[in-house]
Amino acid sequence: xxxxxxxxxxxxxxxxxxxxxxxxxxxxxxxxxxxxxxxxxxxxxxxxxxxxxxxxxxxxxxxxxxxxxxxxxxxxxxxxxxxxxxxxxxxxxxxxxxxxxxxxxxxxxxxxxxxxxxxxxxxxxxxxxxxxxxxxxxxxxxxxxxxxxxxxxxxxxxxxxxxxxx
Numbered sequence: 047x048x049x050x051x052x053x054x055x056x057x058x059x060x061x062x063x064x065x066x067x068x069x070x071x072x073x074x075x076x077x078x079x080x081x082x083x084x085x086x087x088x089x090x091x092x093x094x095x096x097x098x099x100x101x102x103x104x105x106x107x108x109x110x111x112x113x114x115x116x117x118x119x120x121x122x123x124x125x126x127x128x129x130x131x132x133x134x135x136x137x138x139x140x141x142x143x144x145x146x147x148x149x150x151x152x153x154x155x156x157x158x159x160x161x162x163x164x165x166x167x168x169x170x171x172x173x174x175x176x177x178x179x180x181x182x183x184x185x186x187x188x189x190x191x192x193x194x195x196x197x198x199x200x201x202x203x204x205x206x207x208x209x210x211x212x
Contacts, residue, residue: 097174
């Protein structure tokens, strides 16, 4: 977790807006009672917490919902910006992250976006590296299942429908 970011949020008051200015770079703008402040999120390896202690991940549990939603929202947003994207491309981005979430992925815009989202969610929640890896692996399995059942954009169609962005 990022105590400095949490302090800024606390100081900003109740009417705070958080704008992801450049999610891949980890740049956020906090708009609150004290005006606008730009903040750069810490690198992933500095944000891992002690975690949930869970041995398995239920993607619909309240405990993991912020983590799962953040990853899938980033995938859905990337797909909206690049409608030619396929489930295979999502897998190419997710699989290396599932092995090492902080991997150097500079050439992959989707993986960079996912890492930026992870930096945000880990700044505010106590997830361990293992929790993050479990979430990414769960999403990899979901992509594979939806692709098998519904074709080359089966998963992408599913998450766009889930987030109501169609």
